[in-house]
Amino acid sequence: MIVKLNFTGRERILREEIIVAPKENGGNIVSFGISLDNTRMGLAGDARLIVEAYHKSEFRRFDWGTVAAPVQPKDTDLSGLGNSANLKLRVKVVNYNSKHGCIIGEAEGIPIVETETDKKSILPIYFTDLRNQVWRLTYNQENEGEPVLEVRSALKPFAKGNPEFFFNVYPPALAQILWHLLTVRKVRAESDENADWENNWLKFAVRISGQNPPAGEEDPGEWIKDVVDTFCGKYAAIWEKYLHIEQGK
Amino acid sequence: MAELRKLNEHGRAKFLEYISKSRGGEMVAPPLDILTSDEYSEKLSVSIDIELKDFPDRLSYAKYLTEKLSVIPRKNLVGNSGIWDWISLMYIQKLHPEGSRWKETNKYYCSSDYSDWYRNLTAFAWDVYSVHGESSRVFLKTKMDVHNDFSEQIGSRQDILPNKEFVKAVDALYWNQARQRQKEGCTARDRETNQPMPGTLNRLTWVLRQFSITYDINGMSKDEILNLLPEEFNKWKP
Numbered sequence: 096m097i098v099k100l101n102f103t104g105r106e107r108i109l110r111e112e113i114i115v116a117p118k119e120n121g122g123n124i125v126s127f128g129i130s131l132d133n134t135r136m137g138l139a140g141d142a143r144l145i146v147e148a149y150h151k152s153e154f155r156r157f158d159w160g161t162v163a164a165p166v167q168p169k170d171t172d173l174s175g176l177g178n179s180a181n182l183k184l185r186v187k188v189v190n191y192n193s194k195h196g197c198i199i200g201e202a203e204g205i206p207i208v209e210t211e212t213d214k215k216s217i218l219p220i221y222f223t224d225l226r227n228q229v230w231r232l233t234y235n236q237e238n239e240g241e242p243v244l245e246v247r248s249a250l251k252p253f254a255k256g257n258p259e260f261f262f263n264v265y266p267p268a269l270a271q272i273l274w275h276l277l278t279v280r281k282v283r284a285e286s287d288e289n290a291d292w293e294n295n296w297l298k299f300a301v302r303i304s305g306q307n308p309p310a311g312e313e314d315p316g317e318w319i320k321d322v323v324d325t326f327c328g329k330y331a332a333i334w335e336k337y338l339h340i341e342q343g344k
Numbered sequence: 345m346a347e348l349r350k351l352n353e354h355g356r357a358k359f360l361e362y363i364s365k366s367r368g369g370e371m372v373a374p375p376l377d378i379l380t381s382d383e384y385s386e387k388l389s390v391s392i393d394i395e396l397k398d399f400p401d402r403l404s405y406a407k408y409l410t411e412k413l414s415v416i417p418r419k420n421l422v423g424n425s426g427i428w429d430w431i432s433l434m435y436i437q438k439l440h441p442e443g444s445r446w447k448e449t450n451k452y453y454c455s456s457d458y459s460d461w462y463r464n465l466t467a468f469a470w471d472v473y474s475v476h477g478e479s480s481r482v483f484l485k486t487k488m489d490v491h492n493d494f495s496e497q498i499g500s501r502q503d504i505l506p507n508k509e510f511v512k513a514v515d516a517l518y519w520n521q522a523r524q525r526q527k528e529g530c531t532a533r534d535r536e537t538n539q540p541m542p543g544t545l546n547r548l549t550w551v552l553r554q555f556s557i558t559y560d561i562n563g564m565s566k567d568e569i570l571n572l573l574p575e576e577f578n579k580w581k582p
Contacts, residue, residue: 147562149503152422152462153506156563174419175417175418175419177418177419187560195560195568196564197559197560
């Protein structure tokens with residue numbers, strides 16, 4: 096079981112408490128602004144606001160002044176970093192009054208440019224080179240183990256909105272994620288201690304099935320089957336229509 | 345000497361086919377002709393000559409590549425599999441010395457799957473050297489065809505790999521200055537339990553993962569990181 100200890104009382108900064116203002120040039124993100132709403136958390140005003148832009152081994156760190164008096168750094172140039180479209184932000188509030196700088200608030204995986212996918216999807220899709228595989232699930236350790244659907248690049252034009260892709264990929268992916276969530280990460284109820292993605296997936300599954308997952312160590316297999324089956328049922332009409340069209344060809 | 349190009353999709357497929365056949369035990373010659381073929385590779389917008397040299401270790405290879413590729417912006421190199429595959433193919437007989445065992449495909453063929461990037465003998469050598477300079481010696485002071493524990497343990501941790509002060513701390517802990525090599529036993533495991541021995545590299549990555557939840561490790565200097573480490577690391581500290 097993954098145990099999360101929080102001795103320092105650090106706050107999880109919510110996504111809606113951070114506003115990112117990207118500056119683009121010719122379609123590339125060249126810099127950005129950021130602001131933090133501290134109303135709910137009430138973090139110490141003299142704590143430093145640190146922003147890190149990252150994607151894989153690409154990394155830049157910015158000192159944004161203090162919580163009470165944020166100061167935009169002179170240089171927030173991101174144009175030298177590779178994969179600028181995939182860069183994410185990590186926002187940390189750090190208290191330097193202690194011996195070592197203690198993190199008292201943190202948010203990770205904040206997109207600089209929020210796409211429709213970022214806004215709506217709980218399962219980010221990366222098109223990548225998977226050699227012999229068509230798709231696979233990975234768990235992004237840079238974002239608290241959030242599940243990511245990786246799909247072979249060649250399928251990019253084909254995947255979006257394609258019922259065959261949808262029904263071959265999403266139901267087993269959903270089952271795998273729920274199994275991982277309930278048995279590996281041992282998350283069976285929403286909690287502030289959970290990662291955002293864990294709460295989002297749990298909420299999503301409960302909304303589909305109308306039932307909470309079994310508590311404790313009880314085998315969640317049947318509940319997961321039910322969620323996946325109901326999920327497929329919601330889209331059955333699309334599948335039927337697709338089959339009808341295919342058979343008519 | 346040859347002018348650096350980038351393998352196109354067909355060139356990369358041909359390179360991958362060569363690796364797959366070789367790994368499968370077939371005796372096939374490397375398709376070196378595709379390095380200059382317009383059908384399989386493309387010219388770059390800059391002209392860079394790459395020599396086929398004998399390097400004593402990956403560190404020298406990385407230095408050479410970093411110097412040669414310095415005219416290309418980093419963002420155009422990161423994840424540019426066509427360029428890395430071109431270089432790997434040119435150097436294939438050094439990356440896979442005759443008579444040695446073929447390693448995993450990703451050691452030679454640069455997948456655009458980023459989770460494999462750090463395992464590529466060529467691309468990762470350039471990446472880590474271009475960011476960390478001489479401190480990258482713990483990763484790269486190896487034979488040309490060796491991906492050591494430092495590369496595996498830290499290269500896979502892309503949340504800490506770009507941290508220059510952290511890599512300096514790793515260098516301070518585990519580099520034997522007198523012998524110009526990694527310190528003896530720094531990746532050792534207990535023979536019975538297979539658990540990493542106290543203060544070793546695996547313990548360091550584990551400890552740092554825990555600390556990074558509480559402390560702003562990315563904001564610390566090398567000395568601050570070393571001071572933060574628990575007693576088990578004392579015997580490794582400079």
